[in-house]
């Protein structure tokens with residue numbers, strides 16, 4: 001470890017922890033740091049690099065969370081097995097210079113997932129930007145525009161995503177969409193013909209299943225556990241058109257795909273020449289460690305990355321994006337044009353300014369604290385009310401968690417009972433393909449509930465379940 005060259009640049013905006021994490025991760029991926037190799041202690045490395053121990057600790061924790069290293073708090077920290085990946089990314093340089101439902105039932109406490117805190121949308125800032133764009137933009141912005149979206153937004157997004165998510169691409173590879181949902185539909189149209197096979201996580205939202213099926217796909221479900229898709233269960237003789245994953249925060253169970261599984265997926269995709277579709281819908285809100293790097297950053301050649309502003313800002317904006325391998329861009333632009341010509345230009349320009357002026361990152365920073373508090377209210381409330389009759393998982397990221405209630409089956413009768421008690425919860429079984437394994441589990445979204453509503457909701461659940 002003493003021999004490693006780990007230059008930290010204090011003049012960059014990128015935090016030192018992130019710089020260190022990236023360098024160590026890269027050295028593990030490219031084999032410079034090999035499986036079993038011991039890393040310097042946090043104290044030793046902090047001394048050597050002249051940084052605080054916390055910088056090292058956070059970088060190590062992040063690498064540990066992603067499976068790159070092991071033994072974090074034990075006797076020494078070592079590089080994990082299976083975390084190196086043969087690189088073939090030279091053609092993707094990091095340089096960017098080259099050119100719900102709205103039905104509201106009175107007094108219902110609705111634990112619907114994926115809704116951000118609507119009362120905290122930055123109305124004033126957004127309003128000012130919309131006004132400014134409307135007044136100041138050139139009159140050509142009020143005409144028809146290009147299907148891939150405004151260059152201003154594609155450029156700021158490219159910079160933002162590289163910095164925050166390790167997504168590597170040229171702005172030409174990005175198509176602005178009306179939310180992730182349109183991104184998913186475009187992917188389905190691009191890649192699926194009738195009876196084509198798609199490998200998909202099970203469970204996964206039934207909406208996504210329907211989008212792929214409506215295009216004629218036959219879905220091959222692969223079970224997930226607390227580390228995301230169980231990639232070793234993908235039969236080697238499968239030849240799917242693509243594999244669909246939510247690697248940063250599996251929906252709904254909440255696991256994060258380990259580096260070993262990411263590599264397995266990439267190796268499978270390379271061998272079978274299929275694509276990987278990465279849906280990264282809410283990973284900005286990671287409460288333990290910093291955001292997990294994208295799968296796309298490891299395998300840009302054949303990964304399609306789907307992002308959205310629905311969770312970090314508002315689903316009403318209907319703003320999302322697709323990042324595509326170069327060979328798919330032209331057809332995707334055509335499909336987007338057939339679908340709706342383009343996403344509204346003024347909204348795109350407002351968002352570009354919102355990101356460029358730093359409002360997005362400030363908003364995420366603020367909201368992370370809010371969601372952490374709500375998550376804690378929910379977790380501690382569930383534990384206090386149900387003690388060892390409840391198990392909580394999938395809560396390290398995002399706006400929901402999953403609760404398993406021992407000895408409860410969330411059948412129609414129980415759900416009706418809950419609704420009559422003015423509380424709505426969402427069974428995981430709604431989203432499973434192989435039925436039965438999650439009968440006792442519900443998804444509890446907390447993003448748009450106040451602490452009081454969360455507490456009251458738990459009280460109503462307890463009252464209805466009578467446990």
Ligand SMILES: Cc1ncc(COP(=O)(O)O)c(C=O)c1O
Nearest residue numbers: 114179180181251281308310320
């Ligand atoms: C896993 C997943 N992907 C995509 C979406 C769609 O998001 P959007 O509002 O951007 O269409 C959702 C919505 O909740 C989701 O849960």
